[in-house]
Amino acid sequence: MAGGLEDVIAAETVLSDVDGLAGRLVIRGMPLEAIAGSWRYEDVLHLLFEGFFDALPAPTEFTAALAAARAEVFTALTPFDPTLADLPNYDGMRALMARLPDGTDLASALRLVAAPGVIVPALIRMTEGKSPVAPTPGLTHAADILAMLADAAANAERVAALDTYLVTVADHGLNASTFTARVVASTQAGLASSVVAALGALKGPLHGGAPGPVLDMLDAVGSVENAAPWIAGELARGQRLMGFGHRIYRVRDPRADALSRAIDRLRSTGNADVTRMSLALKVESIALEALKRHKPDRPLATNVEFYTALLLEALGFPRDTFTSVFAIGRTGGWIAHAREQATTGKLIRPKSSYVGPTPLAA
Ligand code: ACO
Numbered sequence: 001m002a003g004g005l006e007d008v009i010a011a012e013t014v015l016s017d018v019d020g021l022a023g024r025l026v027i028r029g030m031p032l033e034a035i036a037g038s039w040r041y042e043d044v045l046h047l048l049f050e051g052f053f054d055a056l057p058a059p060t061e062f063t064a065a066l067a068a069a070r071a072e073v074f075t076a077l078t079p080f081d082p083t084l085a086d087l088p089n090y091d092g093m094r095a096l097m098a099r100l101p102d103g104t105d106l107a108s109a110l111r112l113v114a115a116p117g118v119i120v121p122a123l124i125r126m127t128e129g130k131s132p133v134a135p136t137p138g139l140t141h142a143a144d145i146l147a148m149l150a151d152a153a154a155n156a157e158r159v160a161a162l163d164t165y166l167v168t169v170a171d172h173g174l175n176a177s178t179f180t181a182r183v184v185a186s187t188q189a190g191l192a193s194s195v196v197a198a199l200g201a202l203k204g205p206l207h208g209g210a211p212g213p214v215l216d217m218l219d220a221v222g223s224v225e226n227a228a229p230w231i232a233g234e235l236a237r238g239q240r241l242m243g244f245g246h247r248i249y250r251v252r253d254p255r256a257d258a259l260s261r262a263i264d265r266l267r268s269t270g271n272a273d274v275t276r277m278s279l280a281l282k283v284e285s286i287a288l289e290a291l292k293r294h295k296p297d298r299p300l301a302t303n304v305e306f307y308t309a310l311l312l313e314a315l316g317f318p319r320d321t322f323t324s325v326f327a328i329g330r331t332g333g334w335i336a337h338a339r340e341q342a343t344t345g346k347l348i349r350p351k352s353s354y355v356g357p358t359p360l361a362a
Contacts, residue, residue, distance in 0.1 A: 015171055049336055253303045276313070
């Protein structure tokens with residue numbers, strides 16, 4: 001039996017394809033590089049949802065329906081429970097998501113997509129002693145999230161960067177949280193049940209990852225001059241460099257490229273801390289060289305977490321909320337997979353192999 005179900009095919013999907021050898025991610029027929037940087041989150045959501053809901057509205061009405069769902073969720077949660085500010089952002093978000101209706105229709109799906117986009121900025125603000133900011137009618141999902149975070153309209157470059165991030169992480173094959181969402185949907189439970197279960201799976205450090213430690217690494221390096229000796233010291237001590245290597249990708253993670261282009265645009269338009277970015281780029285190139293020497297037989301390239309950390313920091317998200325922001329994007333993928341699984345009508349129920357003690361004679 002394959003440990004961790006590695007290489008086991010557990011579902012057929014039309015939603016996304018991850019090719020780790022070619023370094024390719026395809027979302028419903030669209031290569032990631034064709035959509036990340038030019039599509040809004042609503043566009044990829046519409047693509048993922050097509051065929052899985054009755055009467056999916058055309059893109060313009062779909063964007064308006066998602067905006068209306070954000071307003072509905074904000075109203076339903078106001079006043080926000082102040083004790084949630086004492087919890088980690090992710091746990092507070094998960095608690096509020098669990099209160100949403102557990103339907104399977106488009107309205108339920110849109111509420112679930114809208115909710116983390118409303119809740120994450122609200123809880124960040126409450127933790128900082130500020131009041132939550134209501135959604136603004138007429139904005140896109142990414143623009144509204146940034147406006148609710150900062151209580152000010154974000155410029156076009158920052159909105160485009162968040163859209164690029166959300167599109168990039170919207171779906172990624174049968175990862176642990178997506179599989180979880182499909183298992184729950186196969187029991188005919190509602191979409192909120194699938195999403196809350198998937199949130200549990202995403203939280204673990206082996207999955208939702210911790211782009212926060214990439215920033216801890218940059219803080220520890222401190223300066224360009226210190227980068228080479230610091231990296232050499234870490235590798236000599238057997239430590240791993242955060243933001244490098246991947247279980248599936250044996251070549252460069254295509255999501256890293258998509259996010260790196262978005263960061264370049266932020267940097268060139270004065271929307272990111274240039275010193276931080278210069279340090280990060282220097283650390284990346286020194287790390288890649290050092291990893292080649294350290295593990296000549298094991299390709300260890302930059303992964304999605306390295307650039308996620310830089311992008312979300314530049315957009316003003318605190319580092320301990322990066323996994324919550326990941327969930328904002330991935331919720332769309334979970335819902336599409338849950339709907340796709342439900343259409344098969346088949347309960348997911350694998351077998352286990354008993355290796356315990358033999359039954360005692362009566
Ligand atoms: N720095 C230094 N050495 C590394 C790194 C790294 N980032 N990644 C792997 N290696 C080394 C390991 O020490 C190991 O060496 P060994 O054979 O001498 O023991 C070898 O490469 C193979 O490592 P595995 O753990 O077997 O590789 P796996 O594919 O299982 O690991 C993982 C993938 C967990 C992402 C790993 O590369 C890692 O720990 N990276 C750093 C953390 C990180 O960036 N995580 C985010 C990943 S992206 C995501 O999950 C969305």
